[in-house]
Every structure is written in structure tokens, then in C-alpha cells.
Amino acid sequence: MLFIRGKQDFLIMVSFNKPKKAQEEYKQRWQIEMYFKAMTSSGFDIKKTHLQDIERIEKLILLVIIAFIWCYKIGIYLHQINPITIEKHGRKAKRLYSIT
Numbered sequence: 682m683l684f685i686r687g688k689q690d691f692l693i694m695v696s697f698n699k700p701k702k703a704q705e706e707y708k709q710r711w712q713i714e715m716y717f718k719a720m721t722s723s724g725f726d727i728k729k730t731h732l733q734d735i736e737r738i739e740k741l742i743l744l745v746i747i748a749f750i751w752c753y754k755i756g757i758y759l760h761q762i763n764p765i766t767i768e769k770h771g772r773k774a775k776r777l778y779s780i781t
Contacts, residue, residue: 720745 696703721728725745732738765773 716749719749725749 694700694703694707719725720742725748727741727745730741732741767773
């Protein structure tokens, strides 16, 4: 897979599946990848807790999942009532959630 930056973003996929099926599977995988990034290295950053007790880890993950879903749903709701506009340079005018 290759991303090309410019006025438009392109994604080149190579797959042995049917093209539509491969595209749908990639969309689902990308959602999962962004979720794990938010949980571990940015956003909620649970790696920095350095917890080792499994019961505490389970409780933390449960709470973070609930918080993540709440944030995700609020973001969708806010976008529906006030969609993010695209500026002249092609980027979004604002972000509801930023992964850095």
C-alpha cells in the first residue's frame, strides 16, 4: 500500500480478493488500527500507566473503551449537526479528534 500526498490522497491496494471486498476490509482494518493507536500511543495513551496487575489492567481497559466509544459517538453527533468544512487548501477547517 502506498499513500501519495498532493491535492488529493490516493491509496493503492494490491489484493487477491475482489476489489470492492478488499476496499471494505481495508476500511474496517483502518478503523481498528486507529482505535489501537488512540488506546496505546496517543489519545488515551494507556502504555504510560506501566500497570502490571492483570485485574487493574482489565479495569483500566474497560474504562478507556467506554470513554473511547463515548468520544467517538459524540464526534459523530457533532459532525452531523455541524459538519466540518473543507478549506481552499483541501484540509479540514477543524478537527474533532486528533491523533498525533
